[in-house]
Amino acid sequence: MASNTVRVRFAPSPTGYLHAGGARTALFNFLFARHHGGSFILRIEDTDRTRYEPDALADIMDSLRWLGILWDEGPEVGGPYGPYFQSERLHLYKHYAEELVRMGAAYRCYCSPERLEAMRQEQAARGEPPGYDRHCRYLTAKQIADYEAQGIVPVIRLMSPLEGETSFHDVIRGTITVDNRTLDDMVLLKSDGYPTYHLANVVDDHLMEITHIMRADEWIPSTPRHQILYKTLGWTPPIYAHLPVILDPSGKGKMSKRKKRTPDGREFPVLIREFRAAGYLPEAMFNFLALVGWSYDDKTEILTPEQIIARFDLPAVNAAPAAFSYDKLDWMNGVYIRALPAADLACRIQPVLAQAGRDVDLPTLERIVPLIQERIKTLNDAVEMTDFFFADPQGYDPRLLIGKKMTPEATLEALRRALDVLQTADFTEAGLEESLRAAAESLGMKPGDFFTPVRVAVTGKTVSPPLFGTLAILGRDRVLRRLGYALRLLSQANPTTSN
RNA sequence: GGCGCAUUCGUCUAGCGGCCUAGGACACCUCCCUCUCAAGGAGGAGAUCGGGGGUUCGAAUCCCCCAUGCGCUACCA
Numbered sequence: 001m002a003s004n005t006v007r008v009r010f011a012p013s014p015t016g017y018l019h020a021g022g023a024r025t026a027l028f029n030f031l032f033a034r035h036h037g038g039s040f041i042l043r044i045e046d047t048d049r050t051r052y053e054p055d056a057l058a059d060i061m062d063s064l065r066w067l068g069i070l071w072d073e074g075p076e077v078g079g080p081y082g083p084y085f086q087s088e089r090l091h092l093y094k095h096y097a098e099e100l101v102r103m104g105a106a107y108r109c110y111c112s113p114e115r116l117e118a119m120r121q122e123q124a125a126r127g128e129p130p131g132y133d134r135h136c137r138y139l140t141a142k143q144i145a146d147y148e149a150q151g152i153v154p155v156i157r158l159m160s161p162l163e164g165e166t167s168f169h170d171v172i173r174g175t176i177t178v179d180n181r182t183l184d185d186m187v188l189l190k191s192d193g194y195p196t197y198h199l200a201n202v203v204d205d206h207l208m209e210i211t212h213i214m215r216a217d218e219w220i221p222s223t224p225r226h227q228i229l230y231k232t233l234g235w236t237p238p239i240y241a242h243l244p245v246i247l248d249p250s251g252k253g254k255m256s257k258r259k260k261r262t263p264d265g266r267e268f269p270v271l272i273r274e275f276r277a278a279g280y281l282p283e284a285m286f287n288f289l290a291l292v293g294w295s296y297d298d299k300t301e302i303l304t305p306e307q308i309i310a311r312f313d314l315p316a317v318n319a320a321p322a323a324f325s326y327d328k329l330d331w332m333n334g335v336y337i338r339a340l341p342a343a344d345l346a347c348r349i350q351p352v353l354a355q356a357g358r359d360v361d362l363p364t365l366e367r368i369v370p371l372i373q374e375r376i377k378t379l380n381d382a383v384e385m386t387d388f389f390f391a392d393p394q395g396y397d398p399r400l401l402i403g404k405k406m407t408p409e410a411t412l413e414a415l416r417r418a419l420d421v422l423q424t425a426d427f428t429e430a431g432l433e434e435s436l437r438a439a440a441e442s443l444g445m446k447p448g449d450f451f452t453p454v455r456v457a458v459t460g461k462t463v464s465p466p467l468f469g470t471l472a473i474l475g476r477d478r479v480l481r482r483l484g485y486a487l488r489l490l491s492q493a494n495p496t497t498s499n
Numbered sequence: 500g501g502c503g504c505a506u507u508c509g510u511c512u513a514g515c516g517g518c519c520u521a522g523g524a525c526a527c528c529u530c531c532c533u534c535u536c537a538a539g540g541a542g543g544a545g546a547u548c549g550g551g552g553g554u555u556c557g558a559a560u561c562c563c564c565c566a567u568g569c570g571c572u573a574c575c576a
Contacts, residue, residue: 011576048576050575051575111574113573113574123500127500129501130572130573155574157574176503178502178503182501189574190574192574197575201576216570218569219570220570221502221504221570221571244505251510251568253568254570291511292511295512297513297523299522299523299524301511301512301523301525319504320504320506321504321506321569322512324511325525325526328510328511331525331526334537373538374538374539375537376537437534440534448535454534463535464534465537467534
């Protein structure tokens with residue numbers, strides 16, 4: 001039964017941090033594996049030594065784990081098909097490259113980078129499509145001996161068929177066919193002894209018994225060449241599913257590692273670590289990413305990982321590229337935040353506040369959380385929304401104290417009355433509400449008009465969490481102090497009305 | 500330039516020949532609730548399915564052409 005077991009892999013190159021597109025690819029592979037009770041493998045394609053970034057691997061693994069995309073085989077977890085780093089499998093690629101040369105399906109190429117560059121320039125000048133001119137494909141034994149004598153280290157190139165066509169089936173797109181004449185002889189083994197993606201990928205997918213390849217659709221053009229490799233090596237190719245690219249929010253151009261900005265200059269997170277730092281929940285990211293290019297039906301959008309796994313299916317993947325909607329992500333993150341138990345949310349917000357230099361004990365935070373839970377879209381929103389719990393608001397515009405339908409005089413009166421009433425009020429939510437409503441009524445003011453100056457005095461802003469709960473948490477001392485400050489501020493701003 | 504992929508409300512999508520005078524969600528607008536803001540509830544506006552030809556009794560759904568967008572065209576992945 002082993003041969004029927006689904007085995008899929010996510011094969012990132014450690015040349016950069018994990019971004020949303022890569023995470024989505026990893027997620028789809030993970031979902032597919034879980035759906036079929038198969039294995040999800042993480043393989044590190046570290047064959048590009050010039051672009052290698054030491055921090056990338058740790059970031060990729062951290063990001064995947066944060067999202068809950070756990071691999072069954074790969075770095076740190078091991079597995080029977082290792083090693084899972086291509087840099088540790090060099091001998092394998094070399095072996096198969098040489099094998100292909102022996103079979104007459106590949107050849108050594110001694111062309112210098114300069115020659116290749118010059119060739120491309122000429123092709124461009126003549127308006128011809130670029131591509132290797134197969135100079136070394138037809139070398140004589142003597143020419144080869146000469147190159148070798150000069151000590152030139154060759155690359156190994158695949159001998160692509162000169163005519164006919166190659167096609168393959170894609171689960172999402174159907175059959176894709178290309179004319180072999182449009183294929184050039186790609187490099188399989190570089191002169192530094194490392195394989196290119198094409199060789200390493202095919203060799204490893206075969207050796208690791210990968211059954212399905214889900215990867216970004218930018219790989220479609222090279223898939224025919226991979227087919228040729230499988231065919232000449234006598235291997236059975238896996239089943240392909242090329243995933244649509246993720247476009248940036250404008251819908252023009254793929255969302256890359258490059259930073260994108262909103263029209264007003266706000267920077268969009270692109271890397272998973274950036275989403276994390278911006279206060280998005282991994283559960284929300286998981287749900288959202290699953291819906292980029294896939295959907296279950298025409299209604300359901302909030303789904304648990306279990307539901308997504310149970311329902312995920314390749315034919316339902318949309319072939320068209322999708323723009324990444326930050327608006328929708330924000331909404332979904334809010335949905336997940338609201339669904340969290342308050343204690344859980346408090347635990348998640350605490351480190352965010354700490355990061356902003358605000359230390360709160362958990363019991364206090366657990367009292368604050370219900371006040372802001374349905375008002376924040378990201379964990380980071382809590383920082384600004386709770387700032388007045390940590391410092392007395394100062395230096396705000398005293399005009400904010402004056403409500404829309406209020407005069408400076410009436411505002412001063414309201415503040416004085418509030419100050420008076422709150423000296424003795426019961427500082428519980430219910431007690432405060434009762435006292436303040438009664439105070440408003442005694443002044444003949446509408447509750448809203450009366451509450452506004454209190455709100456501003458206590459929080460420094462016109463928009464805040466519910467007033468009574470806020471006052472209760474702040475406590476009598478701080479509230480009275482802030483009311484006193486507001487009173488002085490407003491009196492100074494309106495000297496004629498002060499007494 | 501060549502090759503490839505894609506094309507349904509602003510955005511994400513449902514739709515796989517008749518259930519579509521195209522459904523849902525985000526965003527937007529209005530109203531309700533209401534101490535502000537949110538959340539929640541009720542509504543509204545918004546796509547003739549990129550364009551043009553076919554096939555068919557009937558097409559968003561099948562075929563062809565065009566346009567546009569994106570991708571690939573490296574000793575990068």
